[in-house]
Amino acid sequence: xxxxxxxxxxxxxxxxxxxxxxxxxxxxxxxxxxxxxxxxxxxxxxxxxxxxxxxxxxxxxxxxxxxxxxxxxxxxxxxxxxxxxxxxxxxxxxxxxxxxxxxxxxxxxxxxxxxxxxxxxxxxxxxxxxxxxxxxxxxxxxxxxxxxxxxxxxxxxxxxxxxxxxxxxxxxxxxxxxxxxxxxxxxxxxxxxxxxxxxxxxxxxxxxxxxxxxxxxxxxxxxxx
Numbered sequence: 632x633x634x635x636x637x638x639x640x641x642x643x644x645x646x647x648x649x650x651x652x653x654x655x656x657x658x659x660x661x662x663x664x665x666x667x668x669x670x671x672x673x674x675x676x677x678x679x680x681x682x683x684x685x686x687x688x689x690x691x692x693x694x695x696x697x698x699x700x701x702x703x704x705x706x707x708x709x710x711x712x713x714x715x716x717x718x719x720x721x722x723x724x725x726x727x728x729x730x731x732x733x734x735x736x737x738x739x740x741x742x743x744x745x746x747x748x749x750x751x752x753x754x755x756x757x758x759x760x761x762x763x764x765x766x767x768x769x770x771x772x773x774x775x776x777x778x779x780x781x782x783x784x785x786x787x788x789x790x791x792x793x794x795x796x797x798x799x800x801x802x803x804x805x806x807x808x809x810x811x812x813x814x815x816x817x818x819x820x821x822x823x824x825x826x827x828x829x830x831x832x833x834x835x836x837x838x839x840x841x842x843x844x845x846x847x848x849x850x851x852x853x854x855x856x
Contacts, residue, residue, distance in 0.1 A: 639680040642688035643782075646789065650781045659774030663761060671764040673700050674707040681709025682756050683782075685749035691786060692752035692849060693794045693840055696802040699759035702767050710755035712822075713745035726822040726831065731854055734835045740856040747856050756782065758805070783808045790814075792847040794840045798822055798831065815843045 639647075650656055666672055674681070697711025701721065708715045712724050720728065720743030728739045749755050758779045763769035783805055786793060793814045797803045799821030809816060817839055820830035841851035 638677065638684075640684045640687045643680075643683045646688055646785050647778070647781060650778055653777075655774040655777050659778070662770075662773050666761075666763060666770070673702060673762050673764060674709045678707070678709035679760050681746075682711070682749065682754055685710070685746055686752060686754045688786075690752050691754045691790065691793060692844060693796065693852060694754045694756055694783070694786065695796045695798075696783075696805055697755070697757045698801055699757055699768060699770060700762045702762045702765055702769075704764070707762070708744065708746070709760070710745050710749055711757045713749075713755055714743040716742050716744045718743060722824045723822045723827075726824065726827045730822070730832055730834070731837055733832070734837045735854055737837075737855045742856070745856070748852070748854070751852055753852060754786075758801075780805070780808055787814060792844075792849065794843055796836050796840065798836075799826065815840075 644651075663672070667676075695711055700707035700709070701714060706714045706718050706721070712727060714720060714724065724743045731737050732739050745753075745755055756779060759768075759770050759773075759775040760779070761770045761775070783795075787809045791813050795806075795809050795814060795816045797806060797816060797818045802821075803818055806816060806818075817834075817836050819834035819836065820826040822831045837852075837854045841854075844851050
């Protein structure tokens, strides 16, 4: 974290430069240095900004908002809901794949790695970008939320005709950062096993995203992994 420039795509560095210079971000950097000296932190340092590196600012078409990274060994790879190759997809991701299949007919993939979506213009953004091993939520309220709120707000202000997919109440709390006159917002229950049957299954977010993108003259997302 001492040198951020090589770790985040230049397109994001340009639009978010003011954030890197704010007091909260300096404090966040120091917090992460201290945490790394005592605990195992996920994802690995090179993947903290993976969402930004796989989906440059001017290539974003869709934003899928998550909370914080998976906290188990080898799971988190810097993209919301995504896991590294070879890791069993967690329950929420399995439900996402079920809905993907029902919605689009896509074959349910073996791997839970969502990098292909990210490379196709889907910003897989967690609101907190790091976590302490086996301690979910351990890096909340340390500054990441300021940074990712700025990300959402900047996208809303400087781009047009994006799709924001908000699953669950936490993601929906970010709606206030998005200008609905310029962008399309898709909301439903969270894909967690605790809530998926209360409105996530059958919500068809993938086909609805593509219908909107095509209606504004953009190429649809290839959701097949």
